[in-house]
Structures are given as structure tokens and as C-alpha cells.
Amino acid sequence: MTPEEKLQSVFMSVVARILPQTLIQENLKIKNDTLHIGKNQLTLPPKIHIFGSGKAATTMAKAVCDLIPSRIAGGVVVSNMHSESIRDIEVIESSHPLPTQKSVDAGNTLFEKMAALSQNDFFIYLLSGGTSALLEKLPPGVSLQDMQEITQQLLQKGADITQLNSVRKQMSAIKGGKLAQALTAPGIVLVISDVIGDDLAVIGSGPLYHQPYTDAQHILDSYDITYTLPKSSVCRAANNVPHFVIGNNSIALQYAREAWQKYGIDAHIMTSQMHGEAKEIAKCIVAIAKEIRDKHQPFSPPVCLIFGGETTVNVQGKGRGGRNQELALASLQALEDCQGIYILSAGTDGIDGNSDAAGAIVSSKLYHPQEIKTYLKNNDSYSFFHKYGGLLSPGKTGTNVMDMVMAFIL
Known part of the structure; x- marks a missing residue:
């Protein structure tokens, strides 16, 4: 299984565990006429x-x-x-x-x-x-x-x-x-x-x-x-x-960590409160990933860093995409031709911005510097990934606990 396939597999396994029917089955129990919601009880x-x-x-x-x-x-x-x-x-x-x-x-x-x-x-x-x-x-x-x-x-x-x-x-x-x-x-x-x-x-x-x-x-x-x-x-x-x-997002991040552990990969939840401009968040995530790859600090590879939350985009262009694809493309720009780092950014609802994709998965294999710059300027991340590959398109999932970014470092 390739690193990209592992990222996609983990993401989809998380979505399956945060589907409403699963969450309701796990959190709500009926005993006689009493509804149990966690530690709370209610007579129905x-x-x-x-x-x-x-x-x-x-x-x-x-x-x-x-x-x-x-x-x-x-x-x-x-x-x-x-x-x-x-x-x-x-x-x-x-x-x-x-x-x-x-x-x-x-x-x-x-x-x-x-x-x-x-x-x-x-x-x-x-x-x-x-x-x-x-x-x-x-x-x-x-x-x-x-x-x-x-x-x-x-x-x-x-x-x-x-x-x-x-x-x-x-x-x-x-x-x-x-x-x-x-x-x-x-x-x-x-x-x-x-x-x-x-x-x-x-x-x-x-x-x-x-x-x-x-x-x-x-x-x-x-x-x-x-x-x-x-x-x-x-x-x-x-x-x-x-x-x-x-x-919520915290539960999803925990499920992601468990999924990586089943692959035998060390995984760390970095935050469930990721916010800010997507391009700037991308630079920070890539900087941490490069530090791990090159200096084995603060963790040693192979390892996956897990981030949750919701970024924003200051839209200047007229292209297609959303905050997750923008973050992924900006990550690719920051990665340059750096090998051994793979990044997924996706929305758990399955739809990102004005596109039909949830997000994208990137690595140095997709690095086309001039095209990246052009597509980012027009907020047209979807078109870049549609042309060069990397789109993650599960369709509407029927759930929504914000976004997830995973940086897998080998």
C-alpha cells in the first residue's frame, strides 16, 4: 500500500466511524422507557x-x-x-x-x-x-x-x-x-x-x-x-x-490515531483547533514535517501528524476548490521537491468549497512550481488537482466534524 493509499484509507475509516448512525448507536441507549445519553438519563x-x-x-x-x-x-x-x-x-x-x-x-x-x-x-x-x-x-x-x-x-x-x-x-x-x-x-x-x-x-x-x-x-x-x-x-x-x-472533531482525530497505530505507525494529534489562513497553516505544517524528516525532531519517522479544525481562504480569484484543496496545494508549494512527506487535507463532509471533492493528497510527485503558483493565485486548486492528480472525492458523506489534515513522514 502506497503512502497516499494509507492516508486515504485512514481518512475513510475515520469517516465511517463518525457517521451519524454509528455515533448515535455508541452514545444513545434505551432501557425500558429511559434514554441514556452518556451519563445523562431521560424518561421518554x-x-x-x-x-x-x-x-x-x-x-x-x-x-x-x-x-x-x-x-x-x-x-x-x-x-x-x-x-x-x-x-x-x-x-x-x-x-x-x-x-x-x-x-x-x-x-x-x-x-x-x-x-x-x-x-x-x-x-x-x-x-x-x-x-x-x-x-x-x-x-x-x-x-x-x-x-x-x-x-x-x-x-x-x-x-x-x-x-x-x-x-x-x-x-x-x-x-x-x-x-x-x-x-x-x-x-x-x-x-x-x-x-x-x-x-x-x-x-x-x-x-x-x-x-x-x-x-x-x-x-x-x-x-x-x-x-x-x-x-x-x-x-x-x-x-x-x-x-x-x-x-466532534476531537473524536475523529482520536479515530485517526487509532487507525495509524493499526498500521504500526506512530501518530500524534497536534491540535483540534487549527484555524487561520489555509496558505499560512500549510507552511507551518510543512515546516514541522521537514524538521522531523531531516532532524528527527520532535518525533522520528515514520510518523503521522494529525491536525483538526477549519481554516479560511481570502478569495481573490475565480477558480474552483475550497479551503482543504487550497491548503493541500499550498503545502505542495512549500514542500517543493522534498521527498518522503505526504499530506492529506480533507473535509469530513465530503465536499470542499465550490467543488465536488473533499480535499486532496499531495507529495513531491505532483510538484510543478509555476503551475502551482498560477493556480493558487486564482484560487483554482481543484483544477490543478484535476489535471495532475491527487483529488480525494468520496462524495457527500452525511456527516460533518470539520476538517482533517494528516502529514505522513517517512
């Missing part, structure tokens, strides 16, 4: 309404239905994946990464059905990454075009997920705890986290989680975006619904 009512949103919503819903089939009382889940209805649960296919009218229609439908529940009802909400774009309800004075343009500008200028979702919450009538504010029914939220630190206020822009209001206007100002955020959309008070994180 006879009927439970299922709601959810995010890239993993449909697969999470199927897993919950398999766990409590006789208790399902209907509901709505919103995802970017096409699916037929799941038992009595309506499945709505919506838009990502930019919200469209589908997002607004989906948000209005879910909001109305959840708000119609009484205090005698009970719901389980399935929350995962992608919710911020897939689910929207607009307050007076904010148009869909406003939301689309602001989101696009923030993404292009390299805003991180915390900044992006802070702005989105202030422009929304469903985010930032505003969905929770409309409810009378009790319930719980099961979360697959796609943000650094598992901040519940940031995951999916926190539709059922409220935190004290902070004005996000300064974020737009810092990126020279001319738009005045509405004050009227602020959620003044809301009752938080109990949230339980059942999957």
Missing part, C-alpha cells in the same frame, strides 16, 4: 416529534427512528441531501453553502411546526453543520438578497465560522435562540459539532441556544462591508434547550 414519553437540520440531519433521523421506532410522532428535518420521507418525518432538501428561497421555505416550515407543539409534547432536535445556510427565517427589513450577499462577502474575505454565524444570527428570525423563544414544548438537542471548541452558540448559529447579545456590526466593519445590521432581530431572552454533543 410515548410519542416523540423529530426535528433537525444540517448536513447530517437525514442520517441522524434514520438512526433515531431505528432506536425508537414505535415512539415517532412525525416531524421535519432539513438537509442538503436528497431523501424520501423517514417514517412520518418530512424531509426537506435545502441549499448550501449560500441560503436560497429553499432555505427560507424550509425555515418557515420547521419554525411553524415546532411552534405549534404544546407543553404536553416532546421533541428531539438533530443539529449538525450546514444548518446556518440550510435553515432561514428572515425578520422584517432583511431580504434574502441581503443575507446572500453578506454571507458571500464574508466567505470570500476569509471570515471564520464564529464571525460568519455572529452576523447571520443578527440577520435572522430563527438563529441565536430565536427558535427556542417560540417554543412551549420541552425537548433535547443531539449535536454533531462542526466548530472549534464545540461552542453551542456557534453550531448551526444556535437556533435553540441563546447567549447574551453582542452586536456583530463591528465584524462587517472590520471587513469593509457596508451594511447596517438590524437591532430589531435581537433575541432578548430565550430558554435554552438541553444540548448533548455526540460527535
Whole structure:
């Protein structure tokens, strides 16, 4: 098995272990009428309404239905994946990464059905990454075009997920705890986290989680975006619904380390909080890898370094790709013709930016210095890898715990 094949094998084995059905089977247990979530216990009512949103919503819903089939009382889940209805649960296919009218229609439908529940009802909400774009309800004075343009500008200028979702919450009538504010029914939220630190206020822009209001206007100002955020959309008070994180990036990194150990390769988790400009992160990772290869410090090869988190890209060109392919191509540029180092950068959701690939795998075999410079300048990493090889294209995985970078040094 080549180093590239080992990297791909480890990545796909990790994805298999963080699929929603696996996470739900491992974290949720039913004994009589009691639901055990880790060390927490909850007495289940006879009927439970299922709601959810995010890239993993449909697969999470199927897993919950398999766990409590006789208790399902209907509901709505919103995802970017096409699916037929799941038992009595309506499945709505919506838009990502930019919200469209589908997002607004989906948000209005879910909001109305959840708000119609009484205090005698009970719901389980399935929350995962992608919710911020897939689910929207607009307050007076904010148009869909406003939301689309602001989101696009923030993404292009390299805003991180915390900044992006802070702005989105202030422009929304469903985010930032505003969905929770409309409810009378009790319930719980099961979360697959796609943000650094598992901040519940940031995951999916926190539709059922409220935190004290902070004005996000300064974020737009810092990126020279001319738009005045509405004050009227602020959620003044809301009752938080109990949230339980059942999957995150840290778990994925642990699974990766275990997979490398099965190959007899020493592996080290470097961080689950990787963030910053993709090109700069790439330079740091390659510098560490070269130090190990040349000086056996701080580890001796063969070894794999594992990084998790989410980088950003300040988009200047008009090419195809995403942050993972950009990081991989920038790593290749920094590697030059240095042999014995292999790097994978990929998103666990299977889709990177505006491409159909999850990321890429690079080594000195792909080193074409002038072409790399040209493609990076146009943010066209996908086209480079499509031409020279290296794309990792598993398709939509149905899960999302951010990104993983692995540097394998021989």
C-alpha cells in the first residue's frame, strides 16, 4: 500500500466511524422507557416529534427512528441531501453553502411546526453543520438578497465560522435562540459539532441556544462591508434547550490515531483547533514535517501528524476548490521537491468549497512550481488537482466534524 493509499484509507475509516448512525448507536441507549445519553438519563414519553437540520440531519433521523421506532410522532428535518420521507418525518432538501428561497421555505416550515407543539409534547432536535445556510427565517427589513450577499462577502474575505454565524444570527428570525423563544414544548438537542471548541452558540448559529447579545456590526466593519445590521432581530431572552454533543472533531482525530497505530505507525494529534489562513497553516505544517524528516525532531519517522479544525481562504480569484484543496496545494508549494512527506487535507463532509471533492493528497510527485503558483493565485486548486492528480472525492458523506489534515513522514 502506497503512502497516499494509507492516508486515504485512514481518512475513510475515520469517516465511517463518525457517521451519524454509528455515533448515535455508541452514545444513545434505551432501557425500558429511559434514554441514556452518556451519563445523562431521560424518561421518554410515548410519542416523540423529530426535528433537525444540517448536513447530517437525514442520517441522524434514520438512526433515531431505528432506536425508537414505535415512539415517532412525525416531524421535519432539513438537509442538503436528497431523501424520501423517514417514517412520518418530512424531509426537506435545502441549499448550501449560500441560503436560497429553499432555505427560507424550509425555515418557515420547521419554525411553524415546532411552534405549534404544546407543553404536553416532546421533541428531539438533530443539529449538525450546514444548518446556518440550510435553515432561514428572515425578520422584517432583511431580504434574502441581503443575507446572500453578506454571507458571500464574508466567505470570500476569509471570515471564520464564529464571525460568519455572529452576523447571520443578527440577520435572522430563527438563529441565536430565536427558535427556542417560540417554543412551549420541552425537548433535547443531539449535536454533531462542526466548530472549534464545540461552542453551542456557534453550531448551526444556535437556533435553540441563546447567549447574551453582542452586536456583530463591528465584524462587517472590520471587513469593509457596508451594511447596517438590524437591532430589531435581537433575541432578548430565550430558554435554552438541553444540548448533548455526540460527535466532534476531537473524536475523529482520536479515530485517526487509532487507525495509524493499526498500521504500526506512530501518530500524534497536534491540535483540534487549527484555524487561520489555509496558505499560512500549510507552511507551518510543512515546516514541522521537514524538521522531523531531516532532524528527527520532535518525533522520528515514520510518523503521522494529525491536525483538526477549519481554516479560511481570502478569495481573490475565480477558480474552483475550497479551503482543504487550497491548503493541500499550498503545502505542495512549500514542500517543493522534498521527498518522503505526504499530506492529506480533507473535509469530513465530503465536499470542499465550490467543488465536488473533499480535499486532496499531495507529495513531491505532483510538484510543478509555476503551475502551482498560477493556480493558487486564482484560487483554482481543484483544477490543478484535476489535471495532475491527487483529488480525494468520496462524495457527500452525511456527516460533518470539520476538517482533517494528516502529514505522513517517512
